[in-house]
Amino acid sequence: xxxxxxxxxxxxxxxxxKMGARMVAFAGYFMPVQFIEGVMKEHVWTRNNxxxxxxxHMGPAFLSLADETITGERAHLAxxxxxxxxxxxxxxxxAPGQLRxxxxxxxxxxxxxxxxxxxxxxxxxxxxxxxxVNAGSKEQDFKRxxxxxLGKATLHRLDNDALIAVQGPKAIEVxxxxxxxxxxxxxxxxxxSNSPFGPVVVSRSGYTGEDGFExxxxxxxxxxxxxxxxxxxxxxxIGLGARDSLRLEAGLCLYGHDLDETISPIEAGLAWTIxxxxxxxxxxxxxxxxLSELSHKPSRKRVGLVPRDKAPARDGTPIHNLxxxxxxxxxxxxxxxxxxxxxxMGYVEIGSSTIGTELDLIVRDQPRRWTVTxxxxxxxxxxxxx
Amino acid sequence: xxxxxxKDHEWVRVEGNIATCGITAYAAxxxxxxxxxxxxKIGRIVSQGDEIAVVESVKAASDVYAPVSxxxxxxxxxxxxxxxxxxxAAETSGWFTKLKLTDPGEVDEMMDRAAYDxxxxxx
Numbered sequence: 001x002x003x004x005x006x007x008x009x010x011x012x013x014x015x016x017x018k019m020g021a022r023m024v025a026f027a028g029y030f031m032p033v034q035f036i037e038g039v040m041k042e043h044v045w046t047r048n049n050x051x052x053x054x055x056x057h058m059g060p061a062f063l064s065l066a067d068e069t070i071t072g073e074r075a076h077l078a079x080x081x082x083x084x085x086x087x088x089x090x091x092x093x094x095a096p097g098q099l100r101x102x103x104x105x106x107x108x109x110x111x112x113x114x115x116x117x118x119x120x121x122x123x124x125x126x127x128x129x130x131x132x133v134n135a136g137s138k139e140q141d142f143k144r145x146x147x148x149x150l151g152k153a154t155l156h157r158l159d160n161d162a163l164i165a166v167q168g169p170k171a172i173e174v175x176x177x178x179x180x181x182x183x184x185x186x187x188x189x190x191x192x193s194n195s196p197f198g199p200v201v202v203s204r205s206g207y208t209g210e211d212g213f214e215x216x217x218x219x220x221x222x223x224x225x226x227x228x229x230x231x232x233x234x235x236x237x238i239g240l241g242a243r244d245s246l247r248l249e250a251g252l253c254l255y256g257h258d259l260d261e262t263i264s265p266i267e268a269g270l271a272w273t274i275x276x277x278x279x280x281x282x283x284x285x286x287x288x289x290x291l292s293e294l295s296h297k298p299s300r301k302r303v304g305l306v307p308r309d310k311a312p313a314r315d316g317t318p319i320h321n322l323x324x325x326x327x328x329x330x331x332x333x334x335x336x337x338x339x340x341x342x343x344x345m346g347y348v349e350i351g352s353s354t355i356g357t358e359l360d361l362i363v364r365d366q367p368r369r370w371t372v373t374x375x376x377x378x379x380x381x382x383x384x385x386x
Numbered sequence: 387x388x389x390x391x392x393k394d395h396e397w398v399r400v401e402g403n404i405a406t407c408g409i410t411a412y413a414a415x416x417x418x419x420x421x422x423x424x425x426x427k428i429g430r431i432v433s434q435g436d437e438i439a440v441v442e443s444v445k446a447a448s449d450v451y452a453p454v455s456x457x458x459x460x461x462x463x464x465x466x467x468x469x470x471x472x473x474x475a476a477e478t479s480g481w482f483t484k485l486k487l488t489d490p491g492e493v494d495e496m497m498d499r500a501a502y503d504x505x506x507x508x509x
Contacts, residue, residue, distance in 0.1 A: 033445075034418065038418045038419055039418055039419060039443070039444040039445060040418070040419035040444055043444075241418075241444065241445050244445075245444055310421070310422050310466070310469070311422055311424065311442075312421065312422055312442050312447070314446070314447060334444055334445065335419075335421040335422075335442075335443075335444045337444065342421070342422070364424070364440065
């Protein structure tokens with residue numbers, strides 16, 4: 001579909017085009033959906049080596065306390081108190097240099113977006129928080145952050161810079177080009193550092209289920225950084241197509257598909273993103289619904305599904321129980337190259353959500369037998385310290 | 387034996403009154419890795435332009451249309467077990483269906499190789 005407004009480019013769009021990528025419009029940006037080798041090979045390469053992803057369309061930003069006379073732990077607690085009014089995450093409880101995955105919630109406990117929030121490691125940078133929000137929701141997310149903290153904090157958007165993810169078992173070797181610091185990060189840790197490519201924000205995180213890093217680098221250094229990464233024999237550029245199949249195999253939610261304004265984090269299987277203190281204290285948007293779902297179970301739940309035959313089931317496919325009554329629908333579906341078969345995630349009534357439950361997915365008016373299975377489809381390989 | 391092509395990137399090869407049909411190498415390349423093919427039942431009567439099969443890549447499902455009218459006489463069962471055959475040999479062993487032609491005149495209206503190559507060059 002054509003959109004009237006012109007497409008935005010990332011600092012790297014022209015490089016992907018030159019490399020022969022198939023370019024598409026995604027969340028208003030001109031992005032590579034696949035390179036010459038195609039989704040399947042790019043996916044497998046990432047699982048075995050290192051995939052490089054341009055995720056500069058996403059929304060990185062720092063939110064910083066306006067009152068710079070407050071410093072250290074007090075500053076962190078003050079900025080956290082502002083942000084905790086919007087998310088169910090224990091932001092105050094973040095250790096210096098720690099990153100967490102969380103959700104922006106509406107008053108009904110529905111998810112407005114999923115995002116990462118991190119606390120700077122540097123003692124001189126307390127009172128700031130690092131955010132990475134989704135491309136498609138970033139304008140409304142940033143407005144929400146600004147409105148909720150008006151006069152008390154300032155938002156410093158960094159979405160004109162380049163955000164590069166390197167993912168896969170070889171990412172730890174590849175990240176060496178940034179110097180000694182980043183490779184000592186643990187999973188879900190971040191640091192700001194001066195690298196041969198200028199100042200960077202590096203986190204050991206990603207959205208493929210693999211070990212890896214996400215690096216925010218200034219737009220003017222982006223091409224040099226990516227060129228240096230691609231010179232490593234372990235690295236190949238990977239498009240959005242494989243990014244989607246990798247995150248689906250990892251059982252991770254895609255906003256607008258597996259998460260939306262009607263779905264609560266509990267229904268989505270994201271109870272682990274709501275830490276103990278927040279559960280005990282409540283007082284986050286939609287906490288009444290969310291705490292009730294935590295103690296009584298939600299009415300529906302996100303599940304993984306695998307087929308008996310070879311037909312993929314796409315987003316929107318109706319899910320019936322074996323009596324023929326609709327009990328849910330697919331929210332993400334495709335082919336899992338590592339699994340070697342179609343896979344899907346969807347929401348079903350709690351009574352149909354037990355692992356092993358057989359269900360009919362109605363693909364082009366034909367019922368096809370699928371089974372509820374544990375997520376993720378492919379085990380996570382995150383790096384855990386110690 | 388001539389092979390003809392449609393703007394929807396199907397090909398037809400006619401021998402007697404039997405037309406072997408498939409998708410072009412160009413279409414297969416555009417789709418990317420094919421992971422599933424759904425074929426029609428033998429005996430089904432189709433009109434030119436009817437949805438006759440479905441081909442699914444990692445990313446999406448696409449309809450395949452009957453390039454000519456006829457009765458489904460045979461389907462390429464090998465693609466059910468090995469859908470990657472579409473990528474490997476779209477215009478030969480990766481055929482989808484064989485149709486018993488009901489209107490052989492339809493084939494005459496279709497593009498020959500040179501016209502199809504010119505058509506895809508302009509896409």
